[in-house]
Amino acid sequence: MAESPSGARPDRRRRRFLEALYVAHLLASPTTSLLPLARRLPGRTGVQTGPYLVIPVTACVHGAVRPFQRAEGRSPRQRSAAGWFLVTWELATPVLAALPRRTVVLRGRSPLWGHLLDVVLGVVLDVSVRRRAHRRRSARSTELTTTAAP
Numbered sequence: 001m002a003e004s005p006s007g008a009r010p011d012r013r014r015r016r017f018l019e020a021l022y023v024a025h026l027l028a029s030p031t032t033s034l035l036p037l038a039r040r041l042p043g044r045t046g047v048q049t050g051p052y053l054v055i056p057v058t059a060c061v062h063g064a065v066r067p068f069q070r071a072e073g074r075s076p077r078q079r080s081a082a083g084w085f086l087v088t089w090e091l092a093t094p095v096l097a098a099l100p101r102r103t104v105v106l107r108g109r110s111p112l113w114g115h116l117l118d119v120v121l122g123v124v125l126d127v128s129v130r131r132r133a134h135r136r137r138s139a140r141s142t143e144l145t146t147t148a149a150p
Contacts, residue, residue: 015132020059020066022129025122027090028055035098036114047114050103051094052121058093062086 032051039048068074069082097103106113 015136016063017059018125018128018132020062021056022125024055024058024062024090025125027087028058028094029118029122031091031094032118033115035094036111039098039111039114044111045109046104046107047109047111047117048098048103049105049117050097050100052117053103054093054097055121058090061089 028051035048035051039046065082065086069079069086074082
């Protein structure tokens with residue numbers, strides 16, 4: 001398969017991005033699950049979509065910082081700082097993305113509909129990751145079967 005200028009195959013980059021997207025969603029889940037409640041308490045209406053729009057950006061940041069964190073020659077302090085940066089970024093970004101009023105949809109509805117959006121996004125990501133893993137396993141088992149046959 002052709003390699004990109006960065007040296008990684010396109011399917012490997014896609015897999016890494018999907019995994020980073022999944023991790024970004026999991027780490028942002030506590031924050032995104034509290035945002036509809038925080039919006040409901042003061043009596044605001046509408047569903048905030050900003051936190052869900054920045055999840056791909058968060059996945060890109062995650063994908064950029066992880067290789068830095070895992071690179072040879074990094075001290076434990078540098079690895080720890082990179083890890084804390086990721087955790088802080090992934091918890092704070094949804095909150096900051098919830099501030100703009102233009103990212104509110106369904107203005108007449110309860111903000112608790114945001115939980116439905118969170119569940120739908122989580123299910124889509126979960127199914128995508130599981131299908132990708134199943135394809136990898138079946139390709140690996142097919143490869144093992146063909147190499148084991150005389």
